[in-house]
Amino acid sequence: MTSPVPVYVLAGFLGSGKTTLLRLAIDALVQSGRRPAVLINEIGDVDIDGPILEREVPRAEVLSGCVCCTGSGDVPLVIEKLCTEHNPDAILIEASGVANPLSIVDSVTDASFLRRVELVRTITVVSAPQLSATLRSHPEGKLFRLLRDQARAADTIILNKSDGVGREESNRLQLALREWNAGAAIASTEYGRGAVPLLLEAKPGRMNHRRFKPLPILFEENASCSLSPPKPKHATHSFLKAHTHYFRAPIARESFEAYLAGLPDQVYRVKGIVRFKGDDTLSLVQYCYGQSHLSAIRPRQAVQEVIVHIGEGFSEERIEEALAELENENTNWK
Numbered sequence: 482m483t484s485p486v487p488v489y490v491l492a493g494f495l496g497s498g499k500t501t502l503l504r505l506a507i508d509a510l511v512q513s514g515r516r517p518a519v520l521i522n523e524i525g526d527v528d529i530d531g532p533i534l535e536r537e538v539p540r541a542e543v544l545s546g547c548v549c550c551t552g553s554g555d556v557p558l559v560i561e562k563l564c565t566e567h568n569p570d571a572i573l574i575e576a577s578g579v580a581n582p583l584s585i586v587d588s589v590t591d592a593s594f595l596r597r598v599e600l601v602r603t604i605t606v607v608s609a610p611q612l613s614a615t616l617r618s619h620p621e622g623k624l625f626r627l628l629r630d631q632a633r634a635a636d637t638i639i640l641n642k643s644d645g646v647g648r649e650e651s652n653r654l655q656l657a658l659r660e661w662n663a664g665a666a667i668a669s670t671e672y673g674r675g676a677v678p679l680l681l682e683a684k685p686g687r688m689n690h691r692r693f694k695p696l697p698i699l700f701e702e703n704a705s706c707s708l709s710p711p712k713p714k715h716a717t718h719s720f721l722k723a724h725t726h727y728f729r730a731p732i733a734r735e736s737f738e739a740y741l742a743g744l745p746d747q748v749y750r751v752k753g754i755v756r757f758k759g760d761d762t763l764s765l766v767q768y769c770y771g772q773s774h775l776s777a778i779r780p781r782q783a784v785q786e787v788i789v790h791i792g793e794g795f796s797e798e799r800i801e802e803a804l805a806e807l808e809n810e811n812t813n814w815k
């Protein structure tokens with residue numbers, strides 16, 4: 482009998498570095514002759530990361546929400562389809578930044594009814610600067626609870642972006658994570674470097690989520706989730722929303738940079754693919770908590786020129802107005 486296909490779940494809050502780690506894991510698997518497939522789950526309407534992965538690997542998306550809100554129904558079927566069509570020997574699932582990894586663990590368990598798959602690792606990536614800021618300014622807030630839930634559900638925690646905090650702070654954060662999850666392996670990284678062996682070479686069977694159940698308060702009914710079929714339990718992330726905008730025209734880079742610099746604090750994460758006027762290439766937009774990064778990309782396939790804003794309580798109308806202004810600024814451009 483063939484051995485089950487190992488499944489690795491990568492979870493962690495928006496912008497913590499999941500895709501960065503996913504890329505490293507894909508590289509490591511492909512270089513060692515393996516055939517990984519990837520399932521990407523996004524809170525927005527579009528998958529921005531998938532089409533621009535450097536490696537051509539079988540890929541599927543579950544969009545518009547997180548696994549716990551779309552219902553676990555989609556994920557087992559998508560895993561089954563990936564297995565039937567591509568016969569992978571490893572499956573990497575990147576959870577949406579607002580998912581509780583336990584919901585995905587549930588889905589993988591359901592998938593094992595259809596296929597010989599086995600959840601090997603549940604990895605939560607935590608942004609060190611964000612954890613540091615959240616512990617200081619929002620203890621016991623909703624964001625704090627989501628971060629804590631994500632850390633509690635993992636068997637491996639990657640404290641990433643350690644370049645953004647000093648060594649002393651990094652040690653303090655690791656202690657805080659240890660308090661939340663005493664059984665997890667914890668590693669501190671920059672750009673996920675060095676984390677892949679921990680992720681892929683670990684032996685199955687030490688599934689921490691069996692020991693760390695979420696606190697009941699974190700599974701309040703989420704009235705705003707209208708997707709069906711409803712799951713009996715929803716993670717408390719209804720405070721977050723995603724706004725998607727498809728560009729109608731190229732925009733001026735300088736104005737766009739000024740726009741990003743002026744975004745309100747309630748916008749936590751912006752991701753997108755933008756065409757700047759006068760540029761031959763497209764640009765990937767990355768924005769996490771006030772830090773933005775623009776890089777030229779040449780996607781292997783046709784991609785949308787689109788931008789997704791994710792955050793809490795921001796005005797979607799204001800975002801639309803500002804983006805329309807950027808686009809109109811360009812109507813005179815030749």
Ligand SMILES: Nc1nc2c(ncn2[C@@H]2O[C@H](COP(=O)(O)OP(=O)(O)OP(=O)(O)O)[C@@H](O)[C@H]2O)c(=O)[nH]1
Nearest residue numbers: 494495496497498499500501578641642671672767
């Ligand atoms: N300074 C710093 N930046 C990092 C590090 N790791 C990742 N980044 C950057 O942070 C941004 C977000 O990284 P991603 O890997 O896309 O984060 P993600 O968790 O997949 O984000 P979502 O898909 O929105 O949930 C990108 O611009 C990365 O290059 C790190 O260790 N240090």
